[in-house]
Amino acid sequence: MFEVEDPVFDIVPAIIGIIFVIVIGIFVVAIVRGIAQWQRNNHAEQESHRACIVTKRIDVDHYGNGDNVSSSTTTYYVTFELENGERREFRVSGKLYGQLAEKDQGELQFQGTRFLSFQRNV
Template sequence: MFEGEDFIFTFGPIFIGISFVVVISILLFSIIKGVTQWNKNNNSPKLNVKAKAITKRTKVSGGREHSSYSNYFVTFEVESGDRLEFEVKDTEYGMIVEGDNGELSFQGTRYQGFIRSK
């Protein structure tokens, strides 16, 4: 036998086992984090506050050989001066213009809507 074969047969299964544990740990952490945030949002009060749309941005993922998709975000400034960024649907994104004033509805980190004032 070659000297390298002992190393591969000894540490190969250990490396594969460690990799499996790391991947499962990351997956479990992501699931627990998502469920925790979902529960926190459900237990948060629904708030309606006066706000101004400050800025909009998009995040495009995918592309090249795969189809791409976009996430849409709007940053609002409330009366206290705090800024909150929410992911919004594409239809809402198109209807909000930077500088719009109105009433922002949200629950925790969950965007509920924005009604522009006249």
């Protein structure tokens, strides 16, 4: 019978297994961090502060292969400056992002890192 005594046939499956465990570990850590942040937000007190919008930004992620982009995702962020000078950035909906402008002032409500609302002063 043909028998191969090459150590590569023992090493490669071990390396593939280690890579698999690392990838699964990364996913588990990301899920645990997300759940922990969600819990912290749920236990945080809802806060309301007078604030001013200092800047807005978007983050666009493109999906596809090479030059052929098949889809994209846009995430919207607004940075508020509170009365005490502290700045807080929150993720907001695209609709709200379009309705807000830099230097708008109003009442900001949030819970931990979770944006709740912003009522502009008219």
